[in-house]
Amino acid sequence: MTIPRRRHRRRRPTLAVVTAAASLLALAGCSAPDASSPEAYTDWDQVLEDARGQTVQLWMYGGDDQGNAYVDDVLAPAVAEYGVTLERVPVTDTRDALNRVFTELQAGRDDGSVDLVWVNGDNFRTGKEADAWRCDWTGLLPSMANTDPNDPLLQSDFGTPVDGCEAPWHKAQFTLVYDSAAVPDPPTTLAGVLDWAAAHPGRFTYPAPPDFTGSVFVREVLASVSGGADAVPTAFSQDAYDELTPALWDRLAALAPNLWRGGDTYPANESELGQLFADRQIDMTMTYGPATLTGLVADGTYPADTRVLTLEDGTVGNASFLGLPVNSDAAAGAMVVADVALSAEQQAKKAEPDVWGQFPVLDLSALSAEDRALFDALPSSPVVPSYDVLSRNAHGELAAEWVPALDDGWRQNVLSR
Template sequence: MNHRPAPSSRSRRAVAAVMGAAAALVLVSCAAEPAEPPASFGSFDEVLAEADGQTVDLWMFGGDAQGNAYVDDVLAPAAAQEGIILRRVPITDTADAVNRVLSEIQAGRTDGSVDLVWVNGANFSTGRQAEAWRCDWTDVLPNMDLTDQDDPLLLNDFGTPVDGCEAPWHKAQFTFFYNSATVTDPPTTLQGILDWATDHPGRFTYPAPPDFTGSVFLREVMLSEAGGAEKVPLAYSEEAFDEHAPAALDALDEVAPSLWRAGATYPRDEQALNTLFADGEVDIAMTYGPATLTDLVASGALPDTTKVLTLGEGTVGNASFLAIPANASDPAGAMVVANLALSPEQQAAKADPRTWGQFPVLDPARLDADQKALFDDLPASPVVPAYDELSRNAHGELAADWVPALDEAWRQAIPGPR
């Protein structure tokens, strides 16, 4: 038997860690002399005039080759036509950008080295708690009118209200995929996947939380065990954790002996899981970035028998955003880049699977005929279905505070070296 601490003691430790980190961040933000409030712009024409000639440093995850190429070869040249130099700053983790912003604010710098950040989830929430983001600027962007103002994925970022503190960039959908050469009758529910794993020992696994993909899978299991996403409150609380987390941990504990290497070890991240899938060691895998599957199959990194597995109850989806630090050196230029990134031309270019394949955030009902044609003319992916199909019955992310609490509970509850 695996002996785990009582849920209440797990949750109290997790809450203490989360609250302690948030308090430390607030102290960091308040330790410096208050900076002057950022200048506001009454119109986008004022933004354009101020932005001319500025250099915008976009800090973003550098491990996505397609994303890097899109920014360097498509977005940056378009920004240059607006009189802006867009400089991509590659980082290994978005938290690196947030930490830089916080440290510079603490030092009293009003000419921060970070102008724009590709961000969402806990990193955005951290910045909000520390008042590190510029807010109330997205309404000035003309292209925001092309988005659905009531889209819940664009209004809340892992439960944190966006409130004009970041501009949407693209959408993502947690997605399972399988090898159709070895799985002839794929499961269609999350519980079905766990049952399949039990019936096919050694042929399934998932990345170990707190890896991003493994962490999402853990949350999906919790939602499934609860009877659906609507059963779990969006906001984190000890009471909700104690009610819903134990069933998920029990389910994963029960299936562990049937996993790859009998659950003695877990892949460190999504890339490691993809390697196991490509080498034929597992038959089902997962990603929060299904846009990458088209290129991975085309390049031979994944087998050409790879197929997407959609679940009847849907999976979790979210949106990625572009945020401007409160102390950015060139906020006007950053606003122009964010508006440009929302243009139909850029959204369509980014949606092309040959470029990056990311799902657009624009509302088709708000596009004119020529703008719609940009998307209609895109080649269909032979691997990834259209977003409408992939996101059927989708549910939004839980509040960011759920993430560290569940990850820590998993670490304590699930046996085996990791």
């Protein structure tokens, strides 16, 4: 469904931070994990022994067909070789998984039904602040040796230190995409994209926040109107918000009448935006998963002249992770799943465009020649440049507190105008 643009008078920006307040208050009385938790493991062989026979429930966003198929058809059989049964639990919002953890912790359950969560950003921060994640366990995973300990995307998750509380799974790079037949002279900066959209009424739009793709687009515009990503402090403060966002809201509100359907309605998510591009109703789209573009062009879903728009000012890059709730009763099995998912074999398979097309989190220079060959053999794409090109001039994510504040500000000052 699309998001209608309501018309009300402008309201002053206010801060709306998703805190899950009731759950967090309840968690204040929860005890810390006992000696049977993963923090007590010092030997990987013991983890493997305890994991055998366990069933691990992985809660993850269920709207990505390729991701679902990868977990069911590739990852699950791989962990089954260790005697672990992996069950995927689809959710429409990662907060659903976190709320289940909070509810079970509040009830005092130490046999939680959530064993792993595909997570990053504000959900990770909220869980960490509530002591809902097990920490200091990822260093025991053998596959962690093939990651770069100094990689900033793996050290900090939207400004929140990872601290061994989640295992890296894959990287993402926000990417703008265009139909080169319709846009023969594409812009080279985000400001140029906005100018192009204003000059071509109805041929551009973006998903409505809080959809994660729409949210990151708004953050990219914030960086552009502020003079660059370095001009926006990573840490959130109300003073920085009040200083920087008026120009953002003015720019997006001025652009709105030139958007698809006059800005009266917005796609609800990246999938709806992609469908508009596939139907040739718009000439640009955007995604966190550009590797999937190859298949969409090959099967005729997207125009044959679809290309990636590389911007001089760069775009946001981040990583997503697997978080292990503190009350999981299959902690050893969850650790095995996280380790297998991080292996060179799984990272390379998951990077194949026709499998899932996700960028690996491994340091390829640290791999053996045999493992490096798995990545060297990945097919090149006529549509998508390499990750090195995509991530050129990339900038990191803002702290998680920025996200709900900007989402709420967009609703008040753009959607409601």
